[in-house]
Amino acid sequence: MRKFFLKVIIFLCSTFNSVVKSEDKFIIIQSTTSIRDSGFYEHIQKKFVEDHDFEIKVVAVGTGQAIKNAEKCDADILFVHHKPSELKFVRNGFGVYRKDVMYNEFVLIGPKEDPANIRNFKKIKLALEKIRNKKKNFVTRGDQSGTHKKELELWQQINQEIPNNFENWYIETGAGMGSSLNIAVNKNAYILSDQSTWLTFGNKKNHKILLKNDPPLINTYGIIPINPENCPKAKNDKAEIFIKWLTSKEGQMQINSLQKNGTQLFFSFYAF
Numbered sequence: 177m178r179k180f181f182l183k184v185i186i187f188l189c190s191t192f193n194s195v196v197k198s199e200d201k202f203i204i205i206q207s208t209t210s211i212r213d214s215g216f217y218e219h220i221q222k223k224f225v226e227d228h229d230f231e232i233k234v235v236a237v238g239t240g241q242a243i244k245n246a247e248k249c250d251a252d253i254l255f256v257h258h259k260p261s262e263l264k265f266v267r268n269g270f271g272v273y274r275k276d277v278m279y280n281e282f283v284l285i286g287p288k289e290d291p292a293n294i295r296n297f298k299k300i301k302l303a304l305e306k307i308r309n310k311k312k313n314f315v316t317r318g319d320q321s322g323t324h325k326k327e328l329e330l331w332q333q334i335n336q337e338i339p340n341n342f343e344n345w346y347i348e349t350g351a352g353m354g355s356s357l358n359i360a361v362n363k364n365a366y367i368l369s370d371q372s373t374w375l376t377f378g379n380k381k382n383h384k385i386l387l388k389n390d391p392p393l394i395n396t397y398g399i400i401p402i403n404p405e406n407c408p409k410a411k412n413d414k415a416e417i418f419i420k421w422l423t424s425k426e427g428q429m430q431i432n433s434l435q436k437n438g439t440q441l442f443f444s445f446y447a448f
Contacts, residue, residue, distance in 0.1 A: 202231045203414045206243075206251040208322055209352050211397065212236035214372040214441050220430045224421060230414055238352065240320030246270060246400075249407035252415045254400040257322035257370070262398045271400035272412070277422060278431045278442040279396045282326055283374060284387040285357070286366040300390045301334045311345040313365035317356045318348035322395075327368045330392065370395050372441040397442070399423075 211217065217234050225231055235245060239256040246254040247270050254271060256262060262274045284303055286294070292312040294303040307314055316339075317324040331338045339346035347363060349356045353373045360367035361381050369377075374385065399419055402410040421427045428444035435441060 200230070200411075202233045203252040203411050203418060204250065205232055205234050205253045205255050206246045207234050207236045208239050208242060208256045208397075209236045209354075210257065210323070210370045210373045211255060213354065214376055214434065214436070216372075216431075216434060216442065219434045220422070220427070223426070223430055224418070228417065228421070232418065238317070238319045238321030239325065246402060249402070249409065251402050251407075252411045253402065253418065255397065257395055257397045258325045259396060259398060261322075261325065262400060266400060269406050270403055272403050274398045274400050275419065275423060276445040277397050277399045278428075278445055279394060280371050280442050281388060282323065282368055282393040282395050283371045283385045284366060285360065285369050285374060285383050286386045287364050288382045288384055290386060291364070292366070295386050297387055298390065300330060300387055300393055303387050304330055305334050307366055308339065308345075311343070313345050313347060313360075313363050314339070315347045315349060315356055315360040315363065315365045315367040317353065318350050319352070321353070323353060323368060323370060326395070330368075333392070372436075375436040375439055375441060396445075 212234055213236070217232065221232055235242070235250070237245065239258045239261065242254060242256050243261055243265055245251060246265070254262070254265065255277070265271050266274050284300060286292070292307045292310045294306050297303040297306070316327060328338055347359065347365060349359050353369060354377065356367060357369060357374070357377050358379055359365070361379055361383050371388070399422065401412055401415040401419060404410045404412045423446060425448040428446055428448065431442050431444045432440065
């Protein structure tokens with residue numbers, strides 16, 4: 177009987193060590209869906225694992241949910257795209273620091289027939305104001321994602337109350353970018369999207385980009401290592417290795433090389 181219990185203890189110890197070792201082979205990134213859906217992680221991980229002994233595992237949700245998950249210590253890194261929320265996350269002690277990594281832009285998508293007649297507008301605020309005044313269908317994610325937060329900021333900047341779901345033309349999905357784009361296409365509606373998601377989206381039908389290249393639409397992605405003082409199990413050493421690589425010349429070159437149909441999806445933040 178004693179030998180039996182000894183074998184059980186040895187088995188449990190070896191199983192525990194094996195689990196610990198396997199968990200040590202990766203870091204967890206709480207990420208916005210737009211980075212994952214673009215194929216970004218598959219693209220960079222191939223190069224990253226060549227010279228490092230661990231991989232990255234990604235939990236992709238809206239920015240708001242990613243922040244909540246990271247606050248619960250379900251992450252080693254937070255990688256999202258709403259700077260005010262990111263800075264608050266760091267101020268509240270959940271992150272060590274925030275660092276810019278890359279950017280692209282938000283774009284206004286709409287049906288080719290353009291019922292609000294905004295195709296020649298150069299300013300997003302004027303386009304949104306006209307869509308609202310004409311009460312033409314507009315889809316909002318309504319999920320506190322980075323894209324949703326940007327949209328709310330734009331409504332506020334044109335000195336108008338934020339539309340609500342009781343207005344028939346303003347359609348709240350409570351869903352991710354892909355699902356919301358599908359609804360916008362089916363409802364013949366306008367929608368704000370990050371450009372990388374739109375370029376990789378398959379169900380465009382008669383929708384297209386109607387407005388881009390306006391400075392308020394710049395979309396910056398920031399990365400934050402989780403604070404080990406708040407989350408003792410956070411793999412801070414490995415997080416720092418990944419962040420240092422991603423913001424290095426090699427990592428930034430990988431960012432710039434990701435394309436869809438000849439169009440660059442993200443732009444490096446640092447010049448070397």
